[in-house]
Amino acid sequence: MSVVALVPAAGRGERLGAEVPKALVEVHGEALLLHAARGLLASGRVQHVVIAAPSDQLDEVAAALHPLGAAHVIAGGAERTDSVRLALDEAGRVAPDADAVLVHDAARAFTPPETIRAVVDEVRRGAPAVVPVLPVSDTIKQLDASGRVESTVDRSRLRAVQTPQGFALDVLRRAHDAADGDGATDDAGLVERLGVEVRTVPGHAHALKITTAFDLAIAESVLAACAA
Ligand code: C5P
Numbered sequence: 001m002s003v004v005a006l007v008p009a010a011g012r013g014e015r016l017g018a019e020v021p022k023a024l025v026e027v028h029g030e031a032l033l034l035h036a037a038r039g040l041l042a043s044g045r046v047q048h049v050v051i052a053a054p055s056d057q058l059d060e061v062a063a064a065l066h067p068l069g070a071a072h073v074i075a076g077g078a079e080r081t082d083s084v085r086l087a088l089d090e091a092g093r094v095a096p097d098a099d100a101v102l103v104h105d106a107a108r109a110f111t112p113p114e115t116i117r118a119v120v121d122e123v124r125r126g127a128p129a130v131v132p133v134l135p136v137s138d139t140i141k142q143l144d145a146s147g148r149v150e151s152t153v154d155r156s157r158l159r160a161v162q163t164p165q166g167f168a169l170d171v172l173r174r175a176h177d178a179a180d181g182d183g184a185t186d187d188a189g190l191v192e193r194l195g196v197e198v199r200t201v202p203g204h205a206h207a208l209k210i211t212t213a214f215d216l217a218i219a220e221s222v223l224a225a226c227a228a
Helices: 032-042 055-065 080-094 113-124 169-178 187-193 213-227
Strands: 002-008 048-053 072-075 098-103 129-135 141-143 149-152 159-161 165-168 199-202
Touching: 002 032, 002 080, 032 048, 032 055, 032 113, 048 055, 048 080, 055 072, 072 080, 080 098, 080 169, 098 113, 098 169, 113 129, 113 165, 113 199, 129 187, 165 169, 165 187, 169 187
Parallel strands: 002 048, 002 098, 048 072, 129 199
Antiparallel strands: 098 165, 129 159, 129 165, 141 149
16 A cells, blocks of 8 residues: 655746746755655655646656656646646556555645645545645635625634645545536545545645745745754
């Protein structure tokens, strides 16, 4: 039995304003994707990593991952869900003994190993699906169509969701088989639609999603602080 991690990284990441896809943007001289894949393997819980890359950048992505020597790169699809589904198919080939699967954002390149372990261990304890979450610190307002405040949402029951998200392999397969293409923003969302329970474990501030140049600057300083 083994754990396979899928990293859909076939998007363009234009919000970062870089010339290269977001996954190839470098922090401390190494691509975000390399940091993310290394973190997964370094958790000690993940044996295989399958990466979905832009179809015209397979060589660049493989080169960025070269220092790791242990990742499978495939061409991604038109949408994020297509990329995950293609990576899931590849996982069946490279890790036929896998019973648990993680889906991780390359943009959460500095997710601590304890968060990855907590997700895998919860799946191993029998959870069909697991997401790391953080409490929401901002007050959240719901607006009407004209931008006026309609109500204030009770934030005590709200959580921001991070990755890796963990699944029993058959559950994620079923969720993707049933997906109708109407834009779930995460894989746990597809599992929820099956009516299957999704559990939570504590997330971590270092697992922030690097989306803007500001986030990138934060990641640089997080890494500098961790190395000090
Ligand atoms: O563009 P967005 O932020 O929604 O992308 C979320 C993640 O899905 C990114 O890591 C991106 O690389 C990935 N993605 C993908 N295949 C696509 C589109 C996005 O793997 N066709």
